[in-house]
Amino acid sequence: MGRRGFAGGWETSAVRRLRRAIGGSWILWIASGFVILLGAVAFLAPYLRLTDPFAQSLERLAPPSPEHPFGTDRLGRDVFSRTVWATRYALAVGIGTVGVGGTVGTLWGMAAGFSGPFVQEALSRLVDVFLSFPPLILAMVVVTLIGNGVFPVVVALSFGVAPRFARVARAVVLAVRVQGYVEAARALGASSPRILVRHILPNTLDALIVLATLTVPTAILTEALLSFLGIGIVEPTPTWGNIASMGQMVLREAPWVVFAPSLVLLLTVLSFNLLGDAVRDALDPTVSRGVWMRRVERADLEPEPARIASRRIPAG
Amino acid sequence: MTRRFLHRLVQILPTALGALVLVFVLLRIVPGDPAAAMLGVSATPESVQALRTQLGLDRPLWRQFLDYVGGLIRLDLGTSLAFRVPVAQLLAQALGPTLLLALGGTVVSVLIGVPTGVVAALNRGKPIDQLVSVLALVGISLPVFVWGVVLLVLFTLHWRVLPASGLGEGVGGTLKALVLPSLATGMFLAGLVSRITRSSVLGVLGQDYVRTAWAKGLEPMHVFRRHVLRNALIPVVTVVGLNMGTLLGGVVVVEGIFARPGLGRLLLDAIYARDYPLIQGIVLVSVLMTILLNQLVDLLYTLLDPRVAA
Numbered sequence: 241m242g243r244r245g246f247a248g249g250w251e252t253s254a255v256r257r258l259r260r261a262i263g264g265s266w267i268l269w270i271a272s273g274f275v276i277l278l279g280a281v282a283f284l285a286p287y288l289r290l291t292d293p294f295a296q297s298l299e300r301l302a303p304p305s306p307e308h309p310f311g312t313d314r315l316g317r318d319v320f321s322r323t324v325w326a327t328r329y330a331l332a333v334g335i336g337t338v339g340v341g342g343t344v345g346t347l348w349g350m351a352a353g354f355s356g357p358f359v360q361e362a363l364s365r366l367v368d369v370f371l372s373f374p375p376l377i378l379a380m381v382v383v384t385l386i387g388n389g390v391f392p393v394v395v396a397l398s399f400g401v402a403p404r405f406a407r408v409a410r411a412v413v414l415a416v417r418v419q420g421y422v423e424a425a426r427a428l429g430a431s432s433p434r435i436l437v438r439h440i441l442p443n444t445l446d447a448l449i450v451l452a453t454l455t456v457p458t459a460i461l462t463e464a465l466l467s468f469l470g471i472g473i474v475e476p477t478p479t480w481g482n483i484a485s486m487g488q489m490v491l492r493e494a495p496w497v498v499f500a501p502s503l504v505l506l507l508t509v510l511s512f513n514l515l516g517d518a519v520r521d522a523l524d525p526t527v528s529r530g531v532w533m534r535r536v537e538r539a540d541l542e543p544e545p546a547r548i549a550s551r552r553i554p555a556g
Numbered sequence: 557m558t559r560r561f562l563h564r565l566v567q568i569l570p571t572a573l574g575a576l577v578l579v580f581v582l583l584r585i586v587p588g589d590p591a592a593a594m595l596g597v598s599a600t601p602e603s604v605q606a607l608r609t610q611l612g613l614d615r616p617l618w619r620q621f622l623d624y625v626g627g628l629i630r631l632d633l634g635t636s637l638a639f640r641v642p643v644a645q646l647l648a649q650a651l652g653p654t655l656l657l658a659l660g661g662t663v664v665s666v667l668i669g670v671p672t673g674v675v676a677a678l679n680r681g682k683p684i685d686q687l688v689s690v691l692a693l694v695g696i697s698l699p700v701f702v703w704g705v706v707l708l709v710l711f712t713l714h715w716r717v718l719p720a721s722g723l724g725e726g727v728g729g730t731l732k733a734l735v736l737p738s739l740a741t742g743m744f745l746a747g748l749v750s751r752i753t754r755s756s757v758l759g760v761l762g763q764d765y766v767r768t769a770w771a772k773g774l775e776p777m778h779v780f781r782r783h784v785l786r787n788a789l790i791p792v793v794t795v796v797g798l799n800m801g802t803l804l805g806g807v808v809v810v811e812g813i814f815a816r817p818g819l820g821r822l823l824l825d826a827i828y829a830r831d832y833p834l835i836q837g838i839v840l841v842s843v844l845m846t847i848l849l850n851q852l853v854d855l856l857y858t859l860l861d862p863r864v865a866a
Binding site for chain 2: 365366368369370371372373374375376377378380381382384385457461464465468469470471481484485488491492495498502505506509510513514
């Protein structure tokens, strides 16, 4: 089977299901638009001719005006420019955490699901141990130990994210490994890594993609909390959390310093959550749909016969 | 019930032990010398060495682990570097207010989440359903600190009806001081509870036994209370239990905003001061609390669903 193999088949059917699901829902279009806008802003921030986000001025705590759309903070810095620049760090943390935590967790879970009873028990117990830590407190401690900044925060958040991926990946692997086509591949002499990569991984993708889309907003939110507490990404680097944290001190005189970045944070997390729900509804037929979804016909949820065939034929 | 509780206790033992080991490992894989990190750049080599001895860092790792476990058994968690008092004493003082706030947050989330979720489910597809869904989504998308700040602005700066900080005095004062922090803590979970309640009620409404109950001509309220709500609440209990850790995280932030003494406030102080023994103690307590609260909520199943008790 060529490069389009399993992943190719999965991709087209999932994208089709997702597009069908988003279809007529205007709110999902807005959410998608906002996420695309965020991505563009994050990417293009250096070219936007914004006020220097680090430049201090004597114009302190100035209210919103055409010149400073979100006003200025205690040091006279332009809050709008800082909020825009902060998009970069928020998205970097969101995507980075899914990348690091998701990869580690998936490998962890696949190892647990595919190994013998002893190793499986040990790895699963380890998942339980990590899951028993309050995620924010675990992240706070890890950041304290390894330092501030984007990468340390990604690592800290991954400690909480990886066991969640591991749990899902393990569950799917356990369900898939007893399927006939895995047996068939083994009978044809396929090696364990090959079975794992070609036959089991593609079947875990649906569940893991759902988890990944819902992890992005959680990671962005947790980073904001860490930075708000002054231990995530720290000043002068602008993040929504630490702008709001600075603003909390001048809440009475300059409420915009808290509320402007909070509003952007809210819209961001809201959009990602909406898209996450849509992805989950499209990929996981067992979950009941939210009100935003166009009614999906039952036939939409059944994989087409051709797809089933392409998934079931062992590639060995 | 007692047997079930003991059985559960035995079940969580390996997880709790694993957490103890993880905390030990986490705080000892610090890059560089923790003693030097705690004292800062101006420390003399002698004072660093003295602190190493005080913390037992100069001893072999296995010895440190034995000391650590031995200390835990005697409820001796070491001495706080910043406060110069036993960690156990600080934890004992902080635990009460934090548990109270966690309880307050849970109550808020159930009081707001369950009714709104039920209303949304019973009016499926109507504007009110959409409104509740939007609000629930906003609830889970707003960071705790925004709730905290908004409530602070409205109730203490604008209307001046509730205290902005502290624990309050007497029963009335304590409750008054608990209102805003509980709301801030509980709103995230309230959104989650509302969403789960909605989908859970919808699921139960479609069951055969509900149709049968209607067909028997039972009172609508009776059908709803005995057949729908009771069964629909089971997944809600699961969600609340699973999110105890997130709730405790929220408590940390809320205690910071409302200047409320408690575990979270203590953890922040410990982190700013790099007070490792205190950090270790707080993390331990918060993990054990999460595990126990989780189990406690789980035990509620028995009350809701007698089938589980068997």
